[in-house]
Amino acid sequence: MSWTDERVEKLKTMWGEGKSASVIAKELGGVTRNAVIGKVHRLGLSNRTTTTTKTAAAAEPAKAEAAPAPKPAAEKPKKPAPEPKPAPAAAATPEPKAEPAPAPVHIPRSKPQLIPGQPLPPQPTGNEVSPETLANIAQFEKNAKKLTLMQLTERTCKWPIGDPATDDFWFCGHPCAAGKPYCEQHVSIAFQPMSSRRDRRASR
DNA sequence: CCCTGATTCGC
DNA sequence: GCGAATCAGG
Numbered sequence: 001m002s003w004t005d006e007r008v009e010k011l012k013t014m015w016g017e018g019k020s021a022s023v024i025a026k027e028l029g030g031v032t033r034n035a036v037i038g039k040v041h042r043l044g045l046s047n048r049t050t051t052t053t054k055t056a057a058a059a060e061p062a063k064a065e066a067a068p069a070p071k072p073a074a075e076k077p078k079k080p081a082p083e084p085k086p087a088p089a090a091a092a093t094p095e096p097k098a099e100p101a102p103a104p105v106h107i108p109r110s111k112p113q114l115i116p117g118q119p120l121p122p123q124p125t126g127n128e129v130s131p132e133t134l135a136n137i138a139q140f141e142k143n144a145k146k147l148t149l150m151q152l153t154e155r156t157c158k159w160p161i162g163d164p165a166t167d168d169f170w171f172c173g174h175p176c177a178a179g180k181p182y183c184e185q186h187v188s189i190a191f192q193p194m195s196s197r198r199d200r201r202a203s204r
Numbered sequence: 205c206c207c208t209g210a211t212t213c214g215c
Numbered sequence: 216g217c218g219a220a221t222c223a224g225g
Contacts, residue, residue: 003216020208035218037209042216046210153206 001030003039015040147173157183159190 001007007028014024021040022033040046147170152158157172158181174183182190 022208032218033209034220038211038216038218041210147205156205 001028008039008043011036011039012043012045015045147171157181157186159183159186 021036025031025033025036152171155175157174157176159172162169172183176183180187
């Protein structure tokens with residue numbers, strides 16, 4: 001696959017829309033995310049006010065060019081227009097920038113609601129758990145992996161620990177069973193068939 | 205571990 | 216010019 005005009009244009013458009021390189025690559029097909037990024041750089045439409053690195057921007061303080069554009073007198077009467085390039089991509093970006101994800105985080109210990117029929121509302125219900133188990137969990141959480149939201153995957157326990165309003169907050173991060181959102185420890189207190197709560201007393 | 209973009213360098 | 220490999224941040 002080569003960079004035809006159409007493909008380049010699509011690349012420009014999508015990049016302008018803030019799509020990630022991998023998404024663009026997938027969309028275009030036949031190219032990798034690296035190819036897309038490489039092309040983006042070659043096209044000169046790099047920084048998009050996005051995340052990551054910025055080492056280049058930071059490491060660019062000592063670059064004071066003395067001769068930006070001397071252009072004294074008529075040299076090349078090729079174009080009377082001083083600025084033929086209005087940079088449409090940048091200009092056509094209203095940038096509403098609405099935060100889509102405020103904090104879809106659930107609070108572990110304060111949700112007495114428990115619907116048995118629900119397929120996957122594994123909301124960590126504040127079920128009454130045996131003190132031992134609770135202490136167990138507490139100890140367990142103390143040496144959790146303390147993963148950040150970014151680091152969570154399908155295989156990491158997504159049990160929130162601490163106060164989301166403070167920096168004293170992280171996710172368990174222990175490996176979780178296939179399909180389960182939490183590790184075994186947290187699964188055990190996450191969904192309790194509520195019948196077990198009654199049984200628990202009987203078993204003691 | 206997963207993702208992001210940035211940079212390098214052989215082709 | 217191209218893009219895989221690598222780097223670096225989150």
